[in-house]
Amino acid sequence: MSDPVLKVQNYTVEFWVDGTWYPAAIDMNFEVAAGQVLAIVGESGSGKSTTAMGIMSLLATNARTSGSIKIKGSEVLGADNATLRKFRGKEVAYIFQEPMTALNPVYTVGFQIVETLRTHFDIGPTEARLRAIELIGMVEIPEPETAFDKYPHQLSGGQRQRAMIAQSLACDPALLVADEPTTALDVTVQAEILDLMRGLKTRLNSAILLITHDMGVVADMADEILVMKDGNTVEHGSADQIFNRPQHPYTQELLGAVPKLGSTKARPFPYKVDAKPAPVIKLENVTIEYPKRGRIPAFTAVKDFSLEIYPGEIVGLVGESGSGKTTVGRASIGLIPIKEGSINIVGNDISQATLKELKGIRRHTGIVFQDPASSLNPRLPIGESIGEPIFLAGLAKGADLDHKVEELLNSVELPRSYRNRYPHELSGGQRQRVGIARALALTPDLLIADEPTSALDVSVQARFLELLQELQGKLNFACLFISHDLAVVDILAHRIAVMQNGRLVESGDRDSILKNPQDPYTQRLLAAVPVPNPAEQALRREARLAAK
Amino acid sequence: MAFGRKKNSVEVSQTDGGENAIANKEVEGLSQRQIVLRRFVRHRAAMISLFVLISVVVFVFTASEFHIGPVGWNGWWHYTINDAPDLLRCPNGNVGCPTLTITPGKNFGLGAHPFGQDDIGHDYFALVMRGAQRSLLVTFIIGLIAGTIGTVIGSIAGFYRGRVDNALMRLVDFLITIPSIIIGSVIGYHFGNLGATFLALYLGLFAWTGLSRLVRGEFLTLRERDFVDAARVAGASNRRIIFKHILPNAVGVIIVSVTLLMSGAILLETALSYLGFGVVEPDVSLGLLISKYQDSFTTRPWLFWYPGLFIITIALSINFIGDGLRDAFDPRQRRRITKKDRARASEIKKERESLS
Numbered sequence: 001m002s003d004p005v006l007k008v009q010n011y012t013v014e015f016w017v018d019g020t021w022y023p024a025a026i027d028m029n030f031e032v033a034a035g036q037v038l039a040i041v042g043e044s045g046s047g048k049s050t051t052a053m054g055i056m057s058l059l060a061t062n063a064r065t066s067g068s069i070k071i072k073g074s075e076v077l078g079a080d081n082a083t084l085r086k087f088r089g090k091e092v093a094y095i096f097q098e099p100m101t102a103l104n105p106v107y108t109v110g111f112q113i114v115e116t117l118r119t120h121f122d123i124g125p126t127e128a129r130l131r132a133i134e135l136i137g138m139v140e141i142p143e144p145e146t147a148f149d150k151y152p153h154q155l156s157g158g159q160r161q162r163a164m165i166a167q168s169l170a171c172d173p174a175l176l177v178a179d180e181p182t183t184a185l186d187v188t189v190q191a192e193i194l195d196l197m198r199g200l201k202t203r204l205n206s207a208i209l210l211i212t213h214d215m216g217v218v219a220d221m222a223d224e225i226l227v228m229k230d231g232n233t234v235e236h237g238s239a240d241q242i243f244n245r246p247q248h249p250y251t252q253e254l255l256g257a258v259p260k261l262g263s264t265k266a267r268p269f270p271y272k273v274d275a276k277p278a279p280v281i282k283l284e285n286v287t288i289e290y291p292k293r294g295r296i297p298a299f300t301a302v303k304d305f306s307l308e309i310y311p312g313e314i315v316g317l318v319g320e321s322g323s324g325k326t327t328v329g330r331a332s333i334g335l336i337p338i339k340e341g342s343i344n345i346v347g348n349d350i351s352q353a354t355l356k357e358l359k360g361i362r363r364h365t366g367i368v369f370q371d372p373a374s375s376l377n378p379r380l381p382i383g384e385s386i387g388e389p390i391f392l393a394g395l396a397k398g399a400d401l402d403h404k405v406e407e408l409l410n411s412v413e414l415p416r417s418y419r420n421r422y423p424h425e426l427s428g429g430q431r432q433r434v435g436i437a438r439a440l441a442l443t444p445d446l447l448i449a450d451e452p453t454s455a456l457d458v459s460v461q462a463r464f465l466e467l468l469q470e471l472q473g474k475l476n477f478a479c480l481f482i483s484h485d486l487a488v489v490d491i492l493a494h495r496i497a498v499m500q501n502g503r504l505v506e507s508g509d510r511d512s513i514l515k516n517p518q519d520p521y522t523q524r525l526l527a528a529v530p531v532p533n534p535a536e537q538a539l540r541r542e543a544r545l546a547a548k
Numbered sequence: 549m550a551f552g553r554k555k556n557s558v559e560v561s562q563t564d565g566g567e568n569a570i571a572n573k574e575v576e577g578l579s580q581r582q583i584v585l586r587r588f589v590r591h592r593a594a595m596i597s598l599f600v601l602i603s604v605v606v607f608v609f610t611a612s613e614f615h616i617g618p619v620g621w622n623g624w625w626h627y628t629i630n631d632a633p634d635l636l637r638c639p640n641g642n643v644g645c646p647t648l649t650i651t652p653g654k655n656f657g658l659g660a661h662p663f664g665q666d667d668i669g670h671d672y673f674a675l676v677m678r679g680a681q682r683s684l685l686v687t688f689i690i691g692l693i694a695g696t697i698g699t700v701i702g703s704i705a706g707f708y709r710g711r712v713d714n715a716l717m718r719l720v721d722f723l724i725t726i727p728s729i730i731i732g733s734v735i736g737y738h739f740g741n742l743g744a745t746f747l748a749l750y751l752g753l754f755a756w757t758g759l760s761r762l763v764r765g766e767f768l769t770l771r772e773r774d775f776v777d778a779a780r781v782a783g784a785s786n787r788r789i790i791f792k793h794i795l796p797n798a799v800g801v802i803i804v805s806v807t808l809l810m811s812g813a814i815l816l817e818t819a820l821s822y823l824g825f826g827v828v829e830p831d832v833s834l835g836l837l838i839s840k841y842q843d844s845f846t847t848r849p850w851l852f853w854y855p856g857l858f859i860i861t862i863a864l865s866i867n868f869i870g871d872g873l874r875d876a877f878d879p880r881q882r883r884r885i886t887k888k889d890r891a892r893a894s895e896i897k898k899e900r901e902s903l904s
Contacts (some may be wrong), residue, residue, distance in 0.1 A: 330777070333781055335777050335780065335781070359783050362781055362782075362783055363783065365781065366781070367777075367778065367781050369774040369777070369778065370774075371774060374773045374774045374775065375773075375774035375775055375778055376775055376778075377775040377778075377779070377793050377796075377797070378775075378797065379796040379797050379799075379877065379878075380793075380796075381583060385775075385778075388779065388782045388784070389781075389782035389783060392782055392783040392784055392788075393783060420583070435778075438778065438782070441782075
């Protein structure tokens with residue numbers, strides 16, 4: 001066997017924080033050969049990104065490293081900056097998670113690729129331009145000549161990621177480090193990007209180091225897998241080994257926590273299908289428009305949308321980014337005015353309601369937001385955040401209120417002492433629980449959950465979903481669960497509604513949507529979801545490519 | 549991170565009764581105000597500065613005579629700013645040196661003129677006291693008025709946006725084009741010598757523009773955050789959202805800006821006094837004293853020292869108090885854990901262990 005492209009031995013990274021060294025990656029040993037994909041998997045804080053950044057010494061100044069990292073046989077750990085610069089971009093290229101922030105917004109995409117080319121090769125501007133256009137074509141961005149002169153904000157999310165891949169491929173790197181390359185993308189786009197990366201790997205025979213938390217992506221791409229936890233290598237083996245015969249309990253748990261499509265048991269409706277009770281919320285032909293601002297024309301986010309949710313039922317609203325699902329969620333509790341149609345909540349039309357009436361209607365509703373970092377007031381202790389709806393509704397005050405807040409904290413399984421903590425002192429999962437506690441403070445009839453798990457790790461997500469189900473069983477509220485993740489919706493929902501470009505493309509009970517989708521868009525969406533099983537995923541991939 | 553069911557490290561005892569007071573204290577609900585106050589009290593630099601500032605205010609305002617309308621008092625210092633006793637000759641041949649001696653010896657104590665005397669024999673201590681009174685008044689009045697107006701207008705513009713915002717911001721644009729030194733001069737020219745209080749009032753009415761733009765910017769970003777929507781869903785009124793939810797998050801910007809504004813006010817007053825429109829003789833202010841005796845720096849430096857000392861003390865204290873307030877409002881600021889805290893923590897732990 002030839003020399004591996006990347007060989008890491010006894011590699012340890014520590015950070016100097018508050019007077020002590022905190023290890024972020026401990027005694028890492030792995031190698032990647034040309035044409036191979038090694039995936040490093042782990043939850044947030046496990047040290048996977050640190051490992052990736054450390055390969056090219058891109059760590060913060062408070063880090064210290066030891067061990068050895070060899071690229072094509074030459075040691076790069078501890079090398080001086082001049083040496084490293086020769087490797088960066090040329091031998092090792094990075095693809096970052098968020099292309100919007102990794103690309104410089106004031107330069108055109110083409111300029112940035114040309115810059116990389118001309119730093120490493122002795123070529124003239126015209127030649128570099130031609131090569132850049134060729135690269136842009138290679139990553140399948142339509143009309144490479146026009147795309148060359150576009151700024152990052154003029155491209156879609158998927159195209160931006162493609163542009164970044166084009167830039168990283170500029171010098172035919174021997175090693176491609178992809179740090180969560182598809183996390184910010186929709187599933188259908190993700191599938192395309194993964195196809196592209198796979199194609200390029202075979203064509204250029206590069207080694208790929210893939211950092212991700214998504215077991216589906218891993219199953220789709222990886223030859224070899226390294227599982228990390230708290231800086232330690234927990235398990236290391238081939239994809240087949242890890243997925244089919246995981247040895248370490250952590251790996252088993254990690255795989256167990258990943259929601260799988262079509263694996264949950266039947267869930268009976270909480271009402272008789274032929275004698276439905278009055279709906280908790282009824283949206284009829286709703287059209288929502290963002291009014292024009294300055295020169296930006298008005299934008300219709302949701303068009304002719306109808307949906308009913310009955311008591312005790314969870315309806316999953318699925319769609320990709322920009323499909324208008326969040327807009328529907330916000331409009332449902334009167335945070336966004338609607339242009340046409342009507343929204344009825346427990347018999348009150350909120351499209352006509354005055355502010356005062358709206359306040360009354362909102363007592364029947366609660367909302368959990370997507371981003372736990374932004375949905376809680378950073379200056380308020382969480383006890384106050386949770387108690388606020390009760391206080392404002394005039395239901396309790398003083399010691400009474402304290403008692404209610406404690407009860408709510410108990411119900412979401414947080415200790416009472418957390419009430420005086422600030423949101424930043426809590427983990428993402430805990431914050432999201434606080435969000436639920438606040439949403440349920442007034443025991444609403446309707447809960448809107450807007451992607452509550454998208455910022456959480458799988459294990460935390462699994463626990464969160466369990467908790468939500470428990471609470472729903474106990475309090476029997478109706479729930480509109482908005483998500484881009486079909487597997488999550490599969491676990492929770494009785495019925496599923498699919499949105500695309502502001503329209504409802506399909507809706508029906510869970511099994512009929514997931515097992516027998518009628519609309520081509522739903523079919524595409526389902527086909528694009530990577531499943532955490534390499535063999536099955538390979539079959540799905542072929543089926544998807546054949547359907548193209 | 550543990551998988552599956554996550555156990556929290558802090559076990560909470562649910563048993564009733566007075567099991568231990570510490571656990572109860574830990575879960576006792578605290579309002580935002582209580583927590584902010586607690587954190588402020590713990591901020592050592594801010595507390596010292598607050599103490600210094602209050603001492604300076606009390607000292608300065610009781611030392612020399614002070615009148616607002618009919619109320620007022622004559623200070624405990626035996627000279628007024630109008631008294632001009634004979635110039636004393638000092639040991640080194642100079643005249644009017646400070647007699648304040650803090651090193652032990654036979655001259656220890658205040659002496660006849662602790663801060664010395666000016667050209668014609670006025671007691672400099674009396675002058676500095678009166679000057680500090682005026683400067684403090686100007687600083688606080690400008691800070692208070694400009695701070696309030698700037699915060700309110702900035703909040704309203706940023707929160708309501710649209711037409712309200714446009715109208716208010718055009719007003720700001722208009723005011724910002726006029727330098728405050730010119731406003732001060734025009735006011736001084738038109739109304740003659742109004743005295744420090746009224747001058748500060750007028751200046752305060754024009755000095756809020758920068759602050760209001762900063763506050764507006766903060767509000768524009770903060771109002772889009774989810775917690776504002778969450779508060780709205782909870783049934784909060786616009787007023788509550790502005791004052792309870794958004795304003796505390798903008799407090800860092802406001803405090804930093806207001807403290808700078810207050811330090812700047814001292815300089816503005818100095819500049820106007822220098823032009824003859826601010827505080828004019830026979831009244832004095834610290835700025836006026838410094839500008840009047842700036843030529844004496846080499847020969848009689850104390851004429852420079854003492855007003856300078858007061859300006860620095862006042863400005864620094866205000867800045868440190870501002871720092872403390874900002875930290876107290878910002879929950880992400882962690883207090884350093886001292887040895888004392890550690891000792892207390894281990895004591896509590898032992899106590900708990902012995903109880904259980």
